[in-house]
Amino acid sequence: MVVNPAENASPIESLSGHTILCGAGRTGRNIIERFCHLQVPFVVIEQDTGAIARAQNNVRKKFNLEFAVVTGDATEDDTLRRAGIERAAGLVAALSDDKDNLFATLTARSLNPKLRIVTRVNDEKNNRSKMEKAGADRVVSTEIIGGMRIASEMIRPEVVKFLDRMGNAAGKTIRFTELPLANIRTPELAARREALTQSPHGPEKLLIQDIGRHTGLLVVAVKSSRVDPETAQERDLFHLRKQYRFAPRGDFELHPDDILVVIGTQDTLNQITGATDDAAGANT
Structure with missing residues (x-):
């Protein structure tokens, strides 16, 4: 959920069909920025108050907005329920540790069988299959995606430039x-x-x-x-x-x-x- 800081934020309880983002670290901050740009309704779960503050400051500067936060452990049932897991349409597990993403995925799937879950993975070789068995619909390796992006910048730079401009056009999204x-x-x-x-x-x-x-x-x-x-x-x-x-x-x-x-x-x-x-x- 994105709100104007000058207005009162609507309670998370009123959200439905939103996305829950677990983690506001370096990867999470980029996801938050993209969600804000695309006007995706979302709630962030994060334990580190410093990470939350950095992400909020970034969003305020770039979009003059704030986002809803649940402070807590994304692997715990109660935390996910406070973020509206039963009413959510999707969940992104973007925590820094594969074990935490695995447990967040497993817990989220048990609480909402219809949820679309996208999970970050660091150790692609050993942990991808575990993430999928835990209930992830898609497992994304940031290292592989980063490598593909670098290769594309070298091989087809004009296509990459076009897609970037299309996705970040000023005035209209x-x-x-x-x-x-x-x-x-x-x-x-x-x-x-x-x-x-x-x-x-x-x-x-x-x-x-x-x-x-x-x-x-x-x-x-x-x-x-x-x-x-x-x-x-x-x-x-x-x-x-x-x-x-x-x-x-x-x-x-x-x-x-x-x-x-x-x-x-x-x-x-x-x-x-x-x-x-x-x-x-x-x-x-």
Whole structure:
């Protein structure tokens, strides 16, 4: 949860669908900054009051905001409950020690089986599988990600520069994100989606070109569980369940359960999904 320091902060108890960030160290501070930039509702759990102060000062200077904090041990049930674990949509375990991230993941999963959990790992070789068995949906090695970024800066610097500028554009936040078709509230598209849901083989169709026409979003890819028997080949990525169709043609037919990968402004995404600024970016 991000609040204006001039206003009273809403209680954590009122939050729902937020992200819990465990750890406000060097990695955590970068995550906090990104969450603030993308207007993601979040709560930070941290024991070190010094780390909290440094993170809050950074956010005040850059965004004139403050974030909600629960002071305590992120591996304990009570601490996670005070952060609203039962109502949260996601949790990031970004503590400095793999053991702590493991226990935070295990505890969080037991308290909220539907939670999306992303866990930091230092010892990739020995601890990745443990994190996954504990309930992490994704395990991220900061060393590997850092190495990939450095290599990309050398090999394709203009692409990296473009993506950085896109994600940090002044004035408007440009998002490169997933958008489930089920979340679209634009009347024309929602009506077609419902018609497809009621009658999958009926005359009503929803095409990629309809998304651009009614929303202004650029669709980069479509993630779908279905297979087109006429075009799927043995080695075609789309032949695999829930894989991506990249650069789909305008006449590509969508299904109600498809997930779009799109580029668009945060304001446009909010308007399309009916989200408020406080909830924006929660699925990023």
